[in-house]
Amino acid sequence: MFKQQRSLLTGLIICSILALGSCKSKFEKLKASNDNAKKYQEAMKYYNKKEYTKALDLFDGLTQRYRGQTEAEDLFYYNAYTNYKLKDYTSARYHFKNFADTYPNSARAEECRFMAAYCYYLDSPIFSLDQENTLKAIETLQLFINLYPKSERVAEASKLIQNLRDKLEEKAYANAKLYLTIGDFQSAVIAFGNALRDYPDTKYAEEMEFLTIRAQYKYAKASTDYRQEERFGQAMSFYDQFAEKYPQSKYLHEALVIKQDSEYGIKRAKALIAEAAIDPKLAKKLAKKDTVKTQPPSEKGNGNTKMP
Numbered sequence: 001m002f003k004q005q006r007s008l009l010t011g012l013i014i015c016s017i018l019a020l021g022s023c024k025s026k027f028e029k030l031k032a033s034n035d036n037a038k039k040y041q042e043a044m045k046y047y048n049k050k051e052y053t054k055a056l057d058l059f060d061g062l063t064q065r066y067r068g069q070t071e072a073e074d075l076f077y078y079n080a081y082t083n084y085k086l087k088d089y090t091s092a093r094y095h096f097k098n099f100a101d102t103y104p105n106s107a108r109a110e111e112c113r114f115m116a117a118y119c120y121y122l123d124s125p126i127f128s129l130d131q132e133n134t135l136k137a138i139e140t141l142q143l144f145i146n147l148y149p150k151s152e153r154v155a156e157a158s159k160l161i162q163n164l165r166d167k168l169e170e171k172a173y174a175n176a177k178l179y180l181t182i183g184d185f186q187s188a189v190i191a192f193g194n195a196l197r198d199y200p201d202t203k204y205a206e207e208m209e210f211l212t213i214r215a216q217y218k219y220a221k222a223s224t225d226y227r228q229e230e231r232f233g234q235a236m237s238f239y240d241q242f243a244e245k246y247p248q249s250k251y252l253h254e255a256l257v258i259k260q261d262s263e264y265g266i267k268r269a270k271a272l273i274a275e276a277a278i279d280p281k282l283a284k285k286l287a288k289k290d291t292v293k294t295q296p297p298s299e300k301g302n303g304n305t306k307m308p
Contacts, residue, residue: 093119127170185219210251228269232262
């Protein structure tokens with residue numbers, strides 16, 4: 001009885017292996033054949049059955065063989081979507097753009113132009129990483145809007161652009177805070193200024209303007225005594241602008257304390273400089289080098305802000 005069961009199981013395994021081998025051989029045989037019509041028919045069957053890897057294997061070869069023929073437009077189109085379905089957005093956007101460029105008068109050109117931009121959108125990474133694809137996505141989505149201003153997809157493209165801009169805004173905010181965290185206070189002030197200039201309607205505006213006061217105060221405090229009056233004065237100026245703009249801010253009390261400390265810092269610096277005028281040893285001590293660090297770039301280009 002046991003031997004019979006084992007023989008039956010062995011037979012089933014052998015049949016399964018042969019069946020699998022037969023299926024594989026059939027597909028490989030199809031790929032190697034010169035029957036392009038059959039390949040095209042089977043590729044579409046695989047595509048419709050969502051067997052995209054096999055469909056792509058066949059489409060890749062067929063697009064070259066049918067180039068210039070009537071079937072080529074469909075092949076270009078489905079080849080692009082097959083890459084998209086496989087989540088290979090880099091290849092997909094290339095093929096979608098290639099379709100739109102090759103068949104600009106096709107009824108599918110608008111769709112493919114949008115999909116090329118959308119693939120850039122899908123390839124846009126989290127805000128903490130390099131945003132080259134984010135910027136490219138904004139560019140290509142805006143190009144789509146310019147080319148097809150009456151398209152039903154314009155509203156969606158505009159929404160996607162806003163999502164991408166929000167990501168760049170988040171990155172600018174995080175980068176500026178990082179400068180403050182690591183103690184590069186001058187760069188923090190400049191970075192906050194760049195972010196507020198680039199994204200004037202940002203939801204972080206109030207916080208960033210307060211943090212600008214804090215960063216400028218810390219920058220002044222770390223400066224040589226000969227520069228403190230000027231730099232503490234800038235912190236006080238930032239406070240005045242902030243208090244006028246956000247009279248009910250939750251940061252207002254802390255900002256006021258910083259202003260008061262800045263006033264004290266100015267008085268102290270003036271007193272030391274006056275004393276140094278008659279004390280050569282103190283003057284030499286106060287004349288230490290004032291370190292100025294490189295200005296950080298704006299998220300939207302090179303910043304031109306200069307700090308006192």
